[in-house]
Amino acid sequence: MKANQNEQPNGVKEIARRAKVSIATVDRVIHNRSGVSAKTRTRIEKIIQELNYQPNIIASRLASRKVLNFAILIPSVSAETAFWAAPLAGIQQAEDEIRQMGIKVDRYFFDLNSKASFVKQTKQILKSKIDGILLAPSFIEESIAFTDALKEKNIPYVFINSDIPNRESLCYIGPDLFHSGYLSAHVINYCIQPRDKILVVNVSHEIENHHHLLRKEEGFRSYFKDNEKRIVKIDIRQTNDRSVEKKVAEALEETPNIKAIFVTNSRVANVAHYLENKGKKGMLLVGYDFLPENIAYLQKSVIDFLICQKPQEQGYRGIMALYQHLVMAAPVEKVSFMPIDIITRENHAYYKN
Amino acid sequence: MKANQNEQPNGVKEIARRAKVSIATVDRVIHNRSGVSAKTRTRIEKIIQELNYQPNIIASRLASRKVLNFAILIPSVSAETAFWAAPLAGIQQAEDEIRQMGIKVDRYFFDLNSKASFVKQTKQILKSKIDGILLAPSFIEESIAFTDALKEKNIPYVFINSDIPNRESLCYIGPDLFHSGYLSAHVINYCIQPRDKILVVNVSHEIENHHHLLRKEEGFRSYFKDNEKRIVKIDIRQTNDRSVEKKVAEALEETPNIKAIFVTNSRVANVAHYLENKGKKGMLLVGYDFLPENIAYLQKSVIDFLICQKPQEQGYRGIMALYQHLVMAAPVEKVSFMPIDIITRENHAYYKN
């Protein structure tokens, strides 16, 4: 191919030519590296402006054989935390897409029932050489300590699934919990009569710490704020089927006329199991998350609606946010709320997590 | 940087070394170009297999300064076809992402009320030099003629928003219309009583040709197939507000006890306008598409639910499908149905088209 014929008109070469310097010096200015006299720097910067220079990222990645290491820190996947399989799949998908650009993703997992496991992993991560990290800040204080250390090292971090505001994260990607509760109330309100009562169920080992469950409940209550008497609420800290069944049965006995149950997380399958066993029909059941067990009950019409928030996309976009920031040097939205999807028996097959 | 130190171990160079040929010959085999003896070809192919060679797409695009031209052919955006702004935005987004890879997108638009305009544009496209095309096959026969010509020229094409099956398109990206109607019925069924009747409204100039409206109606009816008497249906071919109001008013008068209206496309705003004007409260109104006008009525609770199918994503994924196929040489899903999203007053703010 002949040179100079259809050469990129505004590349480093052209800048160097106009500034009467070598391309190495231009490169130093572009990347803000030291070793350029103020005078030369200004001259080159001006030309970059004039030409509206856009670096060719592809050539850049090809030439610099630098590998970027991203880390993720999320709960490990278990029967109780099946949810996290989806974000992990999204992370995998993102990695597949940007591997060609020389990006590696190191995976760290912690036990959602153990703060110690979280802390242990953060220490590991700080020892390793990473350029950016995506994490689920499930434990608030521990996450604050960790991100302080990251800040010190100038390593950008992205929060996923739940947020800690004002922590200077690169961004937050996940649900707006309050509004997802509010929406659930709206949907339920369509399906029952004004005299009907509603049972709100929180199922979790440590409800005190689970800000996110409480945020959903707040949103739900806020919708019915002129009618608070319609809501009965129970907290269930023993998450096995027997305990859930017992508590729910008690509540239903105590308050007649409950026509809808809202479970604030994915444990809605436990309640579904109870309703199915007892042959209770005509109870509207609404809960969270696109998990196989929940979908099964959705298909059997035991669960009526599932609220879902694109868990896979959360993982995908979390990684891509780091990529945008570190590779493309492009600006990143500070907060990116997921849509609040309403999944029923009739549209779940089309839902892409 | 020292050579040979951390050189890509399985690149064309290594293949050439093992096969004792030049990299030019290796390149010929990789791209199935002629001018290689059968013997050499086989030898090289074997080595490619052994090394599980994965070409470096980035280097490839950088070296080959070839520009790929994609074309799109979709309805022009007007007050009546505001829908198409969203796919167009998605196309723009995709183009921005892959421009660096040397892809250009030529935009062609046609008038949804004029077959002639469609045909005219297809002729233009066939005269231009394009490598792939994304189109909305709104006019069936004309689209068949067009895709026949494309097939002849070996140009891949992607259908968007509505499908023509068995046309050897690279893929279809869009809604499953039947099921979106079925889902609408499911949602309405939750919100009204068994004795209530439902009005189905088709608003379109040429309902005969609009297979897609009819497919939605079919899905809707199929949900109520044991109870067909509950459904009253009207077709409105004059799409101005006055005509719609008149027809709907007549239908409501003729059949008392209608408690829900299902409009099979985005013209639901027309019906909403009527209901609001007449001060009719308590009528459940369900329709299609995330358009500003519809959202306004959703916020005022005149429209209760909008069924949406990610129009922007349709455009984005359509372009990316061509990219996957032509640049990455990766396989592409034959059919990719969009999710069937249920949008209400309480979650529309979080919907990303």
Added chain:
DNA sequence: CTGAAAGCGCTTACAG
């Protein structure tokens, strides 16, 4: 049918 060489736009030691 095959190979040597220049080139894509940028980065990176190295030398001065």
Added chain:
DNA sequence: CTGAAAGCGCTTACAG
């Protein structure tokens, strides 16, 4: 503080 040169992994005329 600055520049010449080699290199990233692949493609492309061109010459034989």
